[in-house]
Amino acid sequence: MSDRYQQGMKTRRAVLGEAHVERAEAGKTEFDADFQRFITEYAWGELWQRGGIDRKTRHLITIALLAALGHEHELAMHIRATARTGVSLVEVREALHQVAVYAGLPAANSAFAVAKRTYVEMGLLEPTGGSHE
Known part of the structure; x- marks a missing residue:
């Protein structure tokens, strides 16, 4: 190769x-x-x-783009990967707020649901038993 x-x-x-x-x-x-x-x-x-940006920034941009485009499978995969790139839960949350304004509320709402579910699976959030929507 x-x-x-x-x-x-x-x-x-x-x-x-x-x-x-x-x-x-x-x-x-x-x-x-x-x-x-x-x-x-x-x-x-x-x-x-x-070059030009570090891996953490590149990863956060990737997450925001996947959220904006509604690519839920890839979004969950990249949220799980934040443990290796140093992107925090707070940074993901703020990026998803940006998505809401610049890509639309439905895209951000779906992305928040994916992120929440993924963070629960990762043990970083407690399950609430309720729906995000």
């Missing part, structure tokens, strides 16, 4: 965690193997390697 792929795997493991990457690798098929290589080389091996 290319150097960019190797660097991408290193960064992907650092951000998402060994277990997540191993599950993704084990789930690869002939159908999506090339796409997984593409993600690893260009998202993780190129974009996440750029």
Whole structure:
């Protein structure tokens, strides 16, 4: 594999965690193997390697964009990854407030529900038994 792929795997493991990457690798098929290589080389091996902002800031931007676009599965995955990038619960909450104003209340409401559920699963919030909506 290319150097960019190797660097991408290193960064992907650092951000998402060994277990997540191993599950993704084990789930690869002939159908999506090339796409997984593409993600690893260009998202993780190129974009996440750029200078100008630190990894924590890049991760917070990623979370806000995923929330704004309504990509709930990826949002939950990246919220779980905050334990490895230093993005705090408070910083995520504030980013989601930004999403409400600049991307719309429905997007932020969904993102808050995903974040709340994910933080409960992570043991960082107590379950309330009620719905966020």
